[in-house]
Amino acid sequence: MPAHGVDVNFCKTPRCTNFGRPVSQKVARGPGATNPYTIGAAGRGMATARCNACQESFILKSNVAVAEEAFRLLAEVYPNAACPDPLCANHRVPVHVVSEYQSFGTTPIGSQRYRCKSCGRTFSVKPAGLNPxxxxxxxxxxxxxxxxxxxxxxxxxxxxxxxxxxxxxxxxxxxxxxxxxxxxxxxxxxxxxxxFDRRYVGVDRQDYGVNWSGRKDKRNVVVSAV
Incomplete structure (x- = not known):
């Protein structure tokens, strides 16, 4: 299911009729029922989907993980101070939402300190223009x-x-x-x-292979750049 509006589980073939159409959690059943995808597996714990239009198969990825990675990469470009605890309900709630945070003084260098009303954790936000x-x-x-x-x-x-x-x-x-x-x-x-009159996206490859994170889960995940 989508996470924060992100859903990367769809057919990646540009000319396919299912291109950009997410895999649905509900399956049509009964006489004459048709489904755009067929769910399968390529191994233990590795769910896959096959596009019934172009017959291309792809591994189902975690939309939550993709969304979290996008937040991490954009955090520096669009800084938005919030509770640093990733398990806290206010982790993505900015500090200007006064109902979720309490001002908690300042640090010796002038950074504003806040207390999260959800988890009780205190953290500081450096003021703009502070000497690093x-x-x-x-x-x-x-x-x-x-x-x-x-x-x-x-x-x-x-x-x-x-x-x-x-x-x-x-x-x-x-x-x-x-x-x-x-x-x-x-x-x-x-x-x-x-x-710009026209923009181009430059990438080294169309597909990137991401190595496994542990010996017990030796799966090569392919991330499409297109």
Whole structure:
């Protein structure tokens, strides 16, 4: 079933009459009943659907997982502060919904702190324009650490060369990752105001193979770029 308006389980053949038509949870039965898809399986725990129009088969994917991944990828481009607990009912509810959050003071650097009324968790939201290295310890070594990481220097050697502890080094790696996402989000937000006569979507491949996440579930999931 769809999740947050997302449903990726449909025939991917552009010229097929079922292209873009989601797989229904209800099956027509009785004399003369026709169904656009036939549900099957390609193995244990691997549900599939066969298009009855073009006979193409595809693995059924979790719409919830796809929607959650889309939210994760768009979080930096369209930041919307909410409860950080993924299991909380307010995880996707923004903090400006006053009925779901309570202001809970500020942090030493001026970030607004909130308390979620659903799970009781407190979290802070950094103010716009805040210096990203405010109150950061040994920030002068960021350039050296980043250069060593770029040059593929071993972790232990970076700690020795920059004279930092492993904890500081891993904190810097997370910091660099956050800054890279913020830079990319800033660039992509500008696309909304840009005008093009014609737009093209550039991809390396039409289908991407995603490796399995565990030894006990060795399924190669194919994600279509089109």
């Amino acid at each position: 290295i405010a109150r950061q310890v040994q920030s002068a070594k960021n350039a050296t650490i980043l250069a060593d990481l770029t040059n593929k220097m071993p972790i232990r050697r970076i700690c020795e060369a920059a004279q930092v502890t492993p904890r500081v080094l891993y904190e810097r790696i997370d910091f660099f990752h956050e800054q890279a996402l913020a830079f990319l989000a800033h660039r992509e937000r500008e696309l909304e105001s840009m005008r």
